[in-house]
Amino acid sequence: MLKRLEIAGFKSFARKTVLDFSNQTTAIVGPNGSGKSNVAEAFRFALGEQSMKSMRGKRSEDLIFSGTHMSARANRAAVAIIFDNTKRIFPKIDFDEVAIERAVFRDGSSEYSLNGSKVRLRDIQELLAAANIGETGHHIISQGEADRILLANPRERRAMLEDALGLKAFEFRKQEAERKLERTDANVKEVEALRREIAPHIRFLKKQVERLERAEELARELAAACQTYFAIEELYLDTENVRVKREREVAGTKLAQAEAELKAFEDRNNDSEGLKHVEKVRLAERELDRVTQERAQLAREMGRVEGALDSAKRRSHAVKEEPYVKVPRQDLTQLQASIERAGDIAEGSDQAALRSALDAIKGAIGAFLVRFTAPADEYMIEEENIVYTLESEREVLGKKDQELADTIADARATLERARQDRLAYDETGREQQHRLLAVADSRATEEANVARLDARLNELTYLAEEFTRERAEVLALAGSSALSYQKLTELPQEDRRTQEERKRGMERLKIRVEEAGGGTEDVKKEYEDAVAREEFLERELNDLAKSAEGLRALIADLDVELHKTFSEGLTKVNASFGEFFSLMFGGGGAKLVLEELNVVEEEEDEESEQAEPGKPRKAGIEISVNLPKKRVQSLMQLSGGERALTSIALIFAMSQVNPPPFLILDETDAALDEANSRRYGDMIDNLAKKSQLIVISHNRETMSRAGILYGVTMGSDGISKLLSVRFEEAVQVAK
Ligand code: ATP
Helix, strand or coil: CEEEEEEECECCECCCEEEECCCCEEEEECCCCCCHHHHHHHHHHHCCCCCCHHHCCCCHHHHECCCCCCCCCCCEEEEEEEEECCCCCCCCCCCCEEEEEEEEECCCCEEEEECCEEECHHHHHHHHHHCCCCCCCCCEECCCCCCHHHHCCHHHHHHHHHHHCCHHHHHHHHHHHHHHHHHHHHHHHHHHHHHHHHHHHHHHHHHHHHHHHHHHHHHHHHHHHHHHHHHHHHHHHHHHHHHHHHHHHHHHHHHHHHHHHHHHHHHHHCCCHHHHHHHHHHHHHHHHHHHHHHHHHHHHHHHHHHHHHHHHHHHHHHHHHCCCCCCCHHHHHHHHHHHHHHHHHHHCCCHHHHHHHHHHHHHHHHHHHHHHHCCHHHHHHHHHHHHHHHHHHHHHHHHHHHHHHHHHHHHHHHHHHHHHHHHHHHHHHHHHHHHHHHHHHHHHHHHHHHHHHHHHHHHHHHHHHHHHHHHHHHHHHHCHHHHCCCCCCCCCCCCHHHHHHHHHHHHHHHHHHHHHCCCCHHHHHHHHHHHHHHHHHHHHHHHHHHHHHHHHHHHHHHHHHHHHHHHHHHHHHHHHHHHHHHHHHCCCEEEEEECCCCCCCCCCCCCCHHHCCCCCCCCCEEEEEECCCCCCCCHHHCCHHHHHHHHHHHHHHHHHHCCCCEEEEECCCCCCCHHHHHHHHHHHHHHHCCCEEEEECCCHHHHHCCCEEEEEEECCCCCEEEEECCHHHHHHHHC
16 A cells, blocks of 8 residues: 655655655645646656656656746656555565655656666566556546546557556566567577578588598498408518528528539549549550550561471471472462462451561562572571571560460450449449439529529518508508507418408508598587587477467467456446446446447557557447436537546446555546535545545545645745645645
8 A cells, every 4th residue: 555655856846745645545635736736647657657748748857846936946856656565565575665766857867766776667567567556547537537538539448447457467468478479489580590591501511421421431441451451461471571581591501502512513523533544444455455566566477487487397398308399289288378368468457467478478489499499408407497496486476475465365454444443433423413413403493492582582571661651551541440450370271362352452442531531520520519509409499489389378378367357347347337327326327338349440549559460459448328317329418527427437436346556536526516526525435445545636525535634835936845734724725
């Protein structure tokens, strides 16, 4: 309930003025123009009235004390209404006292505060709506505005009724829900736009990431392939190196051996042993030759000696036997044989033999000649001497021949031995030749082996270098995992070609990895961020959709509530309205009727909140009256008093249904005659049971119903002053 009103600098109240409302009914009295209505306007002002017209001004400045010739103008107009909140008529404020204050300044700015803290007008409005103090001012009836509700159009009337029924609180909630819904819808659109905006970016990033992942997959594949390859290759190279080096060592040793052996052969071939054997044979041959010739010479000598001996014998015989020479047949036959032999020899080439044959022939013929010529005795002795000499000569020669035959046999034996020796030597040579060939063969083989193994070692060195190169390359392409493999202790049982095939596979993978190119990890991060953002937006959209749904449901609920409260309120108001009306008019009736909505009215008021597009217009409210004993068609036909009564009946009816904490009536009773003034007074008493009343009045009857009376006066200084007065004084002051 109302406690106090504090006015300072507002209109004619230049100085701070405090009105206390400790009674249910307060009357404000005073002469015309003293500033009574300014009090009612001070209420309006403090409650957030925005219409300057309803405060009889044009600009905010008009609300500030403008000064007179005696006192300076104020710079600020401030009004505070202090409520008792012990019963929590403002449920949201947890204080026993609630002070609502508004101030305006000459620059036109307004300030609102609640218990000393600055707030927005909206906060004030909501607060008041919750306490059923509406803004349409149905609880503040200004001077001359008693019939305002009658003059208002159906829509304004509905607003007033809704206000009186306390629908404003619902309306506020509904409006707020609608505003939220609007914002939510706007947010939804915004979020959808954002999603549309980032969708292509996400698609782009996704492709990039897929590419990157493909590249990474390939790199992993490569790393895996490399691990196997490297593990095998490393062990292979080590093993091969050891094996080939060992083989090379063996081959080197063998080659050295073969070479040493060959060198030894060469050294031996250079000695004269072979030549000695040849020389020995040659010497033996020459010796045999020599002794053979010597014997031939001896044979020739023998032939000559035998021939001479033969002739000498024949001659000696002839001398002895006959004076003449008788040539024995035997000698002639012998001569003939010698000639024939010489002939045979002449066919060959043995000169010596031939000579000896011819000498024999010559001797035989000489012997013939001697026999025919020599004297018998002397001759015979001589001849016998000759024979003797020749015979001893022949004996010597025979012995010598025997010796030579032995010598020849010896020489033959020597030659044969030499030959045998040479043959034996040659035989040994052939064996050695075989060995030599074998060794030379072995040397060639080992030379080839050494060359092959050296080439292999070179190849292995090259492979090791390539291995290092490959590792570096793969490290760059596939990362360190390619090199972190378990070392092998045993090579797999497979063909080397398998490993070469592995290498080719690795090379192919390398090319693919290079081609895939990949990207940086940044892309992934960016993609994840974008996806996270997209998911966030999606969630937000869901949340927004949910909240929109909730808001729509709330609005629907509020609509139902509004509708219900309104129709229930309307019924109640009508019941009271009819009652009050017949009470005041001594019969008849009146009621509020909802407009027929299918009649589309051309409204002139463009500012109407009902004119919002898309919203069904609410039905306005008509007033139907039925005066006793009169046939009144329209409100316009009522007299001033009748209008005032009807209006009061309606205002009071509305107040009954949902009583406001206070009601200000500014000379609402001005047009009433005495009888009606009494009825009015009764109704005030009735009304005061539910709402505090502040009546501004010149009416004696009305004054008599008040518990507190304030007199407002204005002196020559043009400043309104307030004083508490008693009823008798009040009647005086009012004049
Ligand atoms: P009535 O009984 O004739 O209705 P009232 O007591 O209701 O009169 P108000 O209308 O409240 O009188 O007061 C009007 C007075 O207030 C006038 O004298 C006017 O000059 C004065 N007034 C209005 N605005 C200002 C202002 N801004 N500064 C000073 N005085 C003002």
